[in-house]
Structure formats: C-alpha cells, structure tokens
Amino acid sequence: MASAPHPFRIANFRAYWAARFAMTIAQNAMIIVIGWQTYTIARQTMSPSAAAAQLGLIGLLQFVPLFVTTPISGWVADRFDRRWITRVTVTLQLGCALILASVTLDGAMTLPVLFGVAVLLGLARAFSGPAFSALAPNLVPREVLPTAIALSSISWQVGTIIGPAVGGFAYAITPSGAYWLASALFAIALVCVFLIGKVPRSIAVGNAHPLKQIADGLTYVWQNKMVFGTITLDLFAVFLAGTSALLPIYAHDILKVGPQGLSALAAAPAVGASIVALFFSFRPLKTNVGPKMLVAVLVYGTATIVFGLSQIMVLSLIALAVAGAADMFSVYIRQSLIQLYTPDDKRGRVGAVSQLTISASNELGEAESGFLAAGLGPVGAVLVGGGGAIVVTILWTYLFPSIRNAKTFDPPETARDAADIEMEAAR
DSSP: OOOOOOGGGSHHHHHHHHHHHHHHHHHHHHHHHHHHHHHHHHHTTSOHHHHHHHHHHHHHHHHHHHHHHHHHHHHHHHHSOHHHHHHHHHHHHHHHHHHHHHHHHTTOOOHHHHHHHHHHHHHHHHHHHHHHHHHGGGSSOGGGHHHHHHHHHHHHHHHHHHHHHHHHHHHHHOTTHHHHHHHHHHHHHHHHHHHOOOOOOOOTTOSSOHHHHHHHHHHHHHHOHHHHHHHHHHHHHHHHHOOGGGHHHIIIIISOOHHHHHHHHHHHHHHHHHHHHHHHHHSOOOSOHHHHHHHHHHHHHHHHHHHHHOOSHHHHHHHHHHHHHHHHHHHHHHHHHHHHTSOGGGHHHHHHHHHHHHHIIIIIHHHHHHHHHHHHOHHHHHHHHHHHHHHHHHHHHHHOHHHHTOOSSOOOHHHHHHHHHHHHHHO
C-alpha cells in the first residue's frame, strides 16, 4: 500500500495553511498597532496608569464578543460548512483593517474608533477560530493527521509571534502602513480559503437540539482530562505571564526606545518561535510530549520574569526570544494533543472552548496586564504574571497526571472509545 502523501502535497491543505498563516499575521499585526495607538492617544490627556487601563479595556472589548458567542460558534463550526464560515469571517476582518487604515491615513483616529473595531474583530475571531482549527483534519488522510495538525499549529503560532513584529515595523515606516499590510494579508487569506475545494467531514453532530449539542461539547471537554488539563494550562499560564499588552509601556516609559524599539521587542519572540518551528519541521517531536510541554511552560514563566526585571534592551530582547521559543514549543504539543484526543464531530465545539481559553489568556490577559500595571506598575505586573505561570505549571503537573504521563501524541483508543460511549449513553 502506498504511503499517504505529505500534507503539503495536498492542494486543499496548502491553501488552508497559507490562508491561516496570512490571516494570523494580519490579526496580530493589527493588535500591536491598536495597542500602541490606544496608549499614545490616551497619554495625550491621561496619566501613565490611566492610559495603561485603556490598554486593559481594548483587550476586554475583544474578549467579550468571543465569550458571549463561544457556545454558538463551536456549534456552528460542527453544523455548517467550515469553509464558508472562514470566508465570511476573513471578509469581516478585511473590512476592519480597511477602516483602520483609512482613518489613520486621514489622521482622524480616536479611542472610540479603536474600541468599536476591537469589538468587530473579537466577533470575527470568535467564529473563525473554531472553524479554522476544525477544518484542518478534514483535508488530509488520517495517517498524516498528526503532521497536518502540527503544521497548522505552527502556522498559527508563528503567525501569532511574527504578526506583532511585522505590524510594529510597518507602523514605524508609516502609521497607516500596518493596516494596509494587514488588509493585503487578509485579501490573500480570502483568496486562499476560496481555493479550498469541497471536502468530506463528519456529520455525526446529529439532529439533537442545538442546546443539547452545545452541552455535549462542553461535557466532553470536562470528561476528557487530557483535553481539559491541556486547555486550562494554557488559560492560566499565558493569562498570567503574557507581556504583549505591556510592550508599548516598556518601549515608551521604561526602555525608552520608541516605536522602533517596540518593533524590535515585538520581533524578539518571533525569532525564538521561528527557530523552534524550523526545528520541528525537520525533527517532529515524538516522545515524552507531556513532560516536555510542562517544562516549556516553566521556561516561559522564567523568561517572563527576566524580561520584567530587565532595564537593558539586549537582555529584554533575549528574554522575549526565549519566551517565544518556549511558547512555540508548548503550543505545538498542546494543539496536537487537543486535536488528536477529540473526535471530528466535536472538534468545532472543543475548538471553541480552546479558543475561548486562548483568547482569555491573550485578550483578557491583556486586560489583566493593563489593569494590574495600573495598580502595581508594569514591572510588578510582569513579575506577578511570570511567577504565577510557574506556580500554575507545578500545580497542573500534579492535578493532571495524564499530561505528565503522555509519552506520545497517540491517544489511548480504549480511553477515547470509553469517553464516546459515555457521551452516547448520556444522549
């Protein structure tokens, strides 16, 4: 029997990968610039602490739409054609980028405009995340699914890390440049998702009432301790130790390096993440995946503490690069475990829960960082966050033995079958 083709030899997967990569870069390029504009506009009339609170608010406004729609967005991704969900949401994000580019070019940017677009972006991402993550396994044969999931995770994580650097550099050239670049990337992503042809997928979601189907997805996450532990580890560790929202404060008031320095700070995690991603593209991880993920999160928290204490630009860049490498390492493992431990007919709903925790750790984490910085100062906020991530990782090592005992990405079939039987019996 001929071996299954590599995912990149499948046209649908190539289009999917390019679309997700371009979209993720565009999203995160906009986020860093929105944060910089929010802080600089606020500082014209507010104190540093009050301006930091505005950064917290911008993160909160992106999170609330996702929080409200998560149960619906996951059900939509399992019930309807995932390709069309991605097409509509990419179109909405393209519209947001064009609005911000035009307003910035006219010199008419205000906080209400930034806050309004943040809400729209949060809504678009609420529906695009579950659809994109659940679509990948529909595009390749089962034999190469782990490789496809790893490649999809890499595209998302590298795009997440590279995006702020790209946005920062484009903004340093011209204020509207980052938004025009994001618009071009969203347009590329839109073309790519339209290139994805019809693909088979599970229709086992059934005809039960939508509320029952939503509840089934949440129940599956709770019952599968590997999935639940992995999702919540990301929620608490990155929620506490995220620093991206505070980069404008460090660049403006602590390191005093301006927008060019902000670009370098945003680029540093990209360097570390890219090195790890390149390594995994040649040497996929196969053994002791659970323990290695836990160690990576510990390194992430430690590097965050070093960044918080640093007042030297070079040391700050090194610390952020190490944090980016550790984050890439843990995300590669985490996303693969979640996808492989979840049946296809539940991937949209489980993906929505996963996205909610990712957004909580990012957007809501940015709100937490901003509000904490307003009370403790930016250095205190980063130190508390890094220390908290270390404590959470140690706790999760003991609370979820299935994670520390995970030797490979392959789920125990008997355990997964038992979980499915329990779900069927509960219907």
